[in-house]
Amino acid sequence: ETPFFAERVATGKLPAIDQRLPEQPRVLDMQSMGRIPGKPGGTWRMLMGDQRDLRMVTLYSYARLVVFDEKLQLVPDILESFEDQDDKVFTFHLRKGHKWSDGQPFTAEDFRYYWEDVALNPKLSPTGPNVALLANGQKPKFEIIDPETIRFTWDTPNPAFLPSLAASQPVYIFMPAHYLKQFNPRYAGKDDLAKKIKDAHVKDWSALHERMSRQYRPENPELPTLEPWRNTTPPPADFFVFERNPFYHRVDENGRQLPYIDKIAMMLGTTNLIPAKVASGEADLQARYINFEDYTFLKHAEQANNYQVELWQQGYGARAALMPNLNAADPIWRKILRDVRFRRALSLGINRRDINRVLFFGLARESGNTVLPESPLYKQSYADAYTNYDPAEANRLLDLVGLDKRDGEGFRLLPDGRRADIVIETAENDTVDTDILELVGDDFAKLGIRIFNHPSQRDAFRQRIFSGQVIMSMAEGLDNAVPTEKFEPDALAPSAESQFQWSRWGLYFESGGSQGEAVDMPEPQHLLDLLHDWRHSTSDAQRKTIWDEMLSINADQVYTIGIVNGTQQPVVVDGNMRNVPKSALFSFEPGSFFGIYMPDTFWYDVKSE
Amino acid sequence: MLRYLIRRFMIMIPTLFFTSAIIFTVINLSPTDYFSNYVAELQAQGEKADMSRVEFLKREYGFDKPPVERYFLWVGGLLHGDYGYSFEYQLPVKDVVGDRLYLTILVSFSTILFTWLIAFPIGIYSATHQYSWADYGLTTLGLLGLAIPHFLLALLFMYFANVWFGLSIGGLMDPQYLNASMSWGKVRSVLAHVWIPVLIIGTAGTGAMIRTVRANLLEELQKQYVTTARAKGLHPFRILIKYPLRLAMNFFISDIGSILPSVVSGAELVAIVLSLQTTGPLLIHALQTQDMYLAGSFLMFLATLTIVGVLISDIALAFLDPRIRLQGGAR
Amino acid sequence: MSETPDILRVNQLRISFQLQRGALDVVRGVSFRVPLGKTVALVGESGSGKTVISQAIMGLLPKAGSISGGQILFDDPLKVDGGEPVDIARLPRDGREIRHLRGGRIGMIFQEPMSSLSPVHTIGNQIEEALRLHRPIKAGEGRSITEAMLEMVGFKNPHRAYRQYAFELSGGLRQRAMLAMALICHPALLIADEPTTALDVTIQAQVLNLMRSLQSDLGMSILLITHDLGVVANMADEVVVIYHGEIMEAGSANDIFRHPQHPYLKALLAALPHFDMKPGERLTALRDTSGDLAPVMTSRRQTLAEQTSTAQPSTPILAVNNLRKTYPGKRSGILGKRAERVVAVSDVSFEIKRGECLGLVGESGSGKTSIGKLIMRAIKADSGSVVFNNGSGPVDVLALHGPAGRRFRTAIQMIFQDPVSSLSPRMTVLNIIREPLEIHNQGSPSEQTARVADLMSAVGLDRRFLNRYPHSFSGGQRQRIGIARALALDPELIICDEPVSALDVSVQAQVLNLLKDLQRELGLTYLFISHNLAVVDYIAQRIAVLANGRIVEIAPRGVLFRSPAHSYTQALLKAVPFPDLDHPLDFTSVALRGASNPKNWAPQFQDEGDPASLTPIDLGQGHIVLARATIDRKELVA
Amino acid sequence: MNALPPSSGKLVHYVSDAPFDVQSVKRLTPEQERVYLASQWRLMWWKFKRHRLAVVASLVLLVLYGTIPFSEFLAPYNGSTRNTDFIRSPPQKMHLFHDGQFVGPFVYGKDYRLNMTDLKRDYTVNHANLQRIRFFCHGDPYQFWGLVPADVHLMCPADGGTLFLLGSDRLGRDVLSRMVYGARISLTVGLIGISISFLLGITIGGLAGYYGGWFDLLSQRAIEIVHSIPHIPLWLALAAVMPVTWSPMLVYFGITVILGLMDWTGLARAVRAKLLSLREEDYVLAARLMGAGTPRVLFRHLLPGFISHLIASATITIPSMILGETALSFLGLGLRPPVISWGVMLNEAQNMNVVALYPWLMLPVVPVILVILTFNFLGDGLRDAADPYN
């Protein structure tokens, strides 16, 4: 029994431990994971910026129907098991006796409620069910086999379905029906609901339901959950306390219910201050809002405040990548930007070693925007394509592109006589970005090109890209740089508006051709075709070849000019906290930051107490 | 007098109306809105926004209506004490602001008190010892407070308060009290923290205040009635208190209206740097995320505070200064 | 040997001021005394050091000033052990001893009653404060003593006055409040620094009377500082004449007025206008700097000649008919009901003939300035007309606009009451005088400059002063600059609003002489506003007496002074202090009676609530008086 | 010199026998003569001179503004020259003596080591490496006044050496040089802003004060409204409407305009109050009676009356604009690299790392403080000298 609940159990407020666990809990064998079984207790203090960061707990907890393990294999978690026939028929088996955090059973009804009462309700989901639930635009067939078994069936393969359930930001296909029914007019009493709507100051029941049912961002303390910790503080607040879920489904090999850590205390505040607060020992495990720049400062206070600073590797395809906008509105520029020689020239013209040395202490990897060596899909050639520093070749290529005329000061001119100045736009004010651009600017000056950095607010920045006003932007590279072939390779093809190198093509794809522009270049079109192939693929081998081809096209065509990747993320770990990996990959996707390393297995090694 | 009051009140109404219009325009100036902002933030992190939810929310908050209509909806709400709804917090603005308001008021009033407690004696001393070394020294000290940018000062203070006194960095209280209800421990913790922001916000104000006290007093000190008082044989200190200071006070009373808002907004930057649980960071954040009803109602609140402050100071002045009181606002 | 010991003995007092570079000796070895219970007058022109001496006695010298020698011995009659007199010159500034003397033993009335009282404290509060400080009194007693004092200095309702503020009181009442404050502790010595300069004659008489009676009641000594010899003659036992920080002559009042010896004193006496002056007799100014009118005259003479040929001699240059002006009244009362409008000018009619000088007299607030401004169109009249006729036909001034209005601006000019505030302090004299020429585009810049130079010499100022700023001139010189500016455009009529009331006698004489010369040589016409009857008598041919906005009497000067008909005129005349021991003021008749209050007038002049019941009645010789239409002429003359 | 009569004695009639000169009062001492002939400016200057601190302050300001045209020459490096081997190098002290021997101004070279445990560059002074500072030397090339190519600097590092008297920043740029360059923007940002605020303040306040009536009422309300809206949101909003494609210089201009637009209210009030009392003066009436029009009355008669007040308030507003620029930079709304201003430099310095590890990066606060102090003292002096005629 967990000491934290001992009293509640004794007074009968909670059932005993064996009543709380499912019949078949998920047993984690610490030893085999190379970890030490621990003892329960303690509070994990973390520092966050604002209320949106509540979702960090959901990320860090990483309890999903199915999850990726550290080797990026899909394993059942909340599900006891699942069956997948040709990526078309998915059968899920729930754990018998699994309960929500309020002690109510978790059953097929919760899936049904989501599917029938939420996903298919036009008021709650005006645009229909989540895209992950659509294969080729078709809805699945949903069946309840028995209270612990459900099945989704599509006519065509839907290989993205399981990864989307295991994603850091998962697609929720179940909801605590017993709780939410009180907000749904189909089930709730009319007067009762009207009163609730009034008390919450909302317009109608759909708004109320929407608000009460947010699972990803656990703002509602009353919403039952399956996660290891549940929020106990109603917003607005600056200090959120999460408590362990007494019905959590994971146990260690000794049969001890996880998580080890009793509480999470999340303190909100100005993000600039977080490094300083961390250094004064105010957080137990923290990576968010601290940067590589802060490492020295943090390291200096290590002893005094009993913590360790570890360096994890960031999981972006590039810490910063220049993104020439192939859809730029300016016709002259668009023509130049679409010329692969121009993109290669710019890539060759960046002195990545210098940047690495000045800004990253030589610890980053000078690489194009591609997958990281940790990924099974990695090839050295992708990383090295056009990343050697060769200004002479760059100049030669630029002359070929048609930028061979120069003005009095030696700067290149566009064919129409304008100076070939490039305004590189960035979102928000990030000193590292500014510095990178400053250094890149020095390098490009040697190519006869001047660049200007123009940071703007994130959404203004995006809007300008979407409308084609931006010639070139700079942002992080691939979000998921350690994919396996099971992940959808959508980031490598023009498939989303948020891909800054071809956002209008992406929009065209996203909107099914109603907005944006159709792709009118062969290689990107080929990438799209490949993406299509992946979506209809049925075997991992087939997927791997698709991935390989897409990666090599991207590397060869330099659609995005990656500068460095594998940059370091400082992670501050309390001196007494155990089981936190010394070095690992820190990324949102895949991995949910800490989530993949299972923070519910972290514990405090304190002598007494 | 009454007539004067009524007139003052009448003038207030169009002022408030215009202010609300300007505030509404100002917060709607930005070409984007909360929702695109929200989507942008999410995508920056690699997350995906559920577009159907966004559409849902947009309709919910009347973003399909023209701005003018939204303005009248908003103002109409304000008149009924409905301050609107925060997108970010998904709560009525009133609930979001909640406790922060009290802390803001605490910080602001402590600051004003601090400023006055320091600035008045120094200003008086400087004025009565014009051109002495002490005058120069104290003025310089006050100016120094004015000259060092707030945020830098805050940073330095915070760092050294942590290094030397082990005070937790930022915030207005130790974390464990944040959600706790009122208790002695909480009060003590707040008091242990509040001095830093008060000192920082106060230093700038103090510098300015010293200078105004000094200037005003110098002017009053030359007046003939001071000599009259001396001719009565009054002690110089009593003279100072009773006559020039009393008249110089008028200046401060007439300034009350702007003191509070200026402290509140002067505190904003500091509050961000120090991560105070006051309204400042909330406001800035709301502005940056285009959480427009939160920002708008809050600004309106501040503006009303100023306008009412000016009104109060006018009334106070009318009560204190017989010339205004008896001559019916001939000002 | 007289019985009375000296309460104050000032011995070889030297005071110097620390200026930018070096010290300026302002008082240079002055010795005088104030005997117990007597009044000593300190007389001298402006800037001679009178105020500084009084400040030194109170220990209130400005920071820049210091006593560089001599003693100020104060011999307090209440001293218990009859010990040595205190030397105030050696007491530390603001020390305990001097604070005990100030207010307690020596009271002081300051030169400016307007600003000497705190605007935000009640009169009672400020007076009682002095009382509490120096006299042990029981709680609650203070107020009754204060009110008694207020009553004593002539407040009709002391209970109310106690709670009033300074700005609610008229100048005269403020001066009384100051007096009460100085006297509340029954000081042994009262220093009164020009206690009446700001007041008009009737009020002045009241205040002086008050001081005299209090002196005899309380047995105190008075050091009276003034440059008005008329006041001195009526008040002082002994007189000290000071000039430029040194004493020129000292002696009993008798010695001074009957046997003046020092040339300075003689000059001062000669500079005073008095009523029995022969027509055409000139005042002798101390420093007479008569101007050279020749250059400005030539052009002037010509026009004059032309006009006299065309215009009928009988048509007046200015005719004012039934002029009326009201100001919005002050709001009062809790509900802020508007009080009735203040009638400043009511049904005023008069004419001025070409080349004439019409004097306009009346006490403060009677509407003199308002009339001047109405004629100048500086303010708008409620009703009535102002007709100006310079020979080219009558024009209604109040209806003028456009080019005609601009032309009119050149024809009438105004000389302001206050020589300090009527000249832009940031402009040189040249620019000031040239400005009207610039505005009306008269001549090229060089011609303008030449004319300015001519004007300067005309008013008796050195041409070298052209590049100076007004601040560097004395009051008299500034007034001349104002006159030069008024002359610049060759006006035909000049309205002089108390042009000499701010000046001391010797300077006053200079300015009056200048005005007279200009009138004679250039044929100027004046409307001369003043409340100083002697001055008006000197300069004007006809005099109008204004009371409460109405002209109550108008007559040629000789007639008016010889046989004043109206009660108000009579009261005014009686209140004038003569610098002549043989004509003491009859304090009993004027004092404490509001001379301008119609209730105190003879019944035939009272309107009994109906202003229309009064009509101007011609007594012959151009002597017109405002009286009830039903009254027989004979009664009025009697 | 008269003798004091005996106490209680009868007063003898005393007549001074000293020669009497009527004009003696009128005769001026040379000192007075000087004062009387002095113009307003002269008098102000005399009064101003008495305020020692203000005189010192104005000299300091003169020097500071004097550097503006010569930034390139005065700075040892160009503002953007990087030295990748000396990143975040602490200040190098200038020495004159080496081993007790005079060698002239020099610095010791620095060796550095990458400390891989805490990822810090550790610098050690190398006493063997003596680098003599060169004066009037050839260094980084620049375009003097954007026209003449030149490379002469007041001082440069020894050949192959470094000269970071105030340390270097995170890209290895010389802090001192950047401060010298930053003065350009920071010292002028106030001037443009103040012109705008003065233009608005004087016109609106002037008309309100002179005419009164409805214009006064309206402008008073306008002031109240501008006053009642907190500055930061206005900054945010106005910064948001500034077109994103503006070049840094245009942004700079826009910011000064914003600062100016925020600032006029105080001045307008002061002008109005002053005019309300000044317009009652007789000389204004006199001018009007002479037929002078409103502009003439306003500009010839009234404005000179508080020109000194205006100057004084200008000197106090400029610092607030300099501070405003830093505050804007803090909010990310102000100037941005590659523009160099003190605000930008401070903005880069505002984090705990700097406070704890690289404190010299906060040095740009020193000129900010200096400028604000000096401007304020100057303002003080001017205010005291303000009314030379009183």
Ligand SMILES: Nc1ncnc2c1ncn2[C@@H]1O[C@H](COP(=O)(O)OP(=O)(O)OP(=O)(O)O)[C@@H](O)[C@H]1O
């Ligand atoms: N604070 C001062 N600083 C410098 N000089 C002063 C000061 N006060 C007075 N004086 C000078 O002292 C002299 C005497 O001044 P005082 O005020 O005593 O004259 P007064 O006789 O009272 O004149 P008035 O009749 O105008 O009041 C004048 O020349 C004046 O310039």
Ligand SMILES: Nc1ncnc2c1ncn2[C@@H]1O[C@H](COP(=O)(O)OP(=O)(O)OP(=O)(O)O)[C@@H](O)[C@H]1O
């Ligand atoms: N602007 C004004 N507003 C209200 N009342 C006024 C105004 N100007 C003058 N008065 C009132 O009008 C009356 C006449 O004023 P005016 O200035 O004409 O008197 P005066 O005879 O010139 O007095 P003084 O001798 O003091 O100069 C006074 O009662 C005065 O209070």
Ligand SMILES: [Mg+2]
């Ligand atoms: Mg005097």
Ligand SMILES: [Mg+2]
């Ligand atoms: Mg008058």
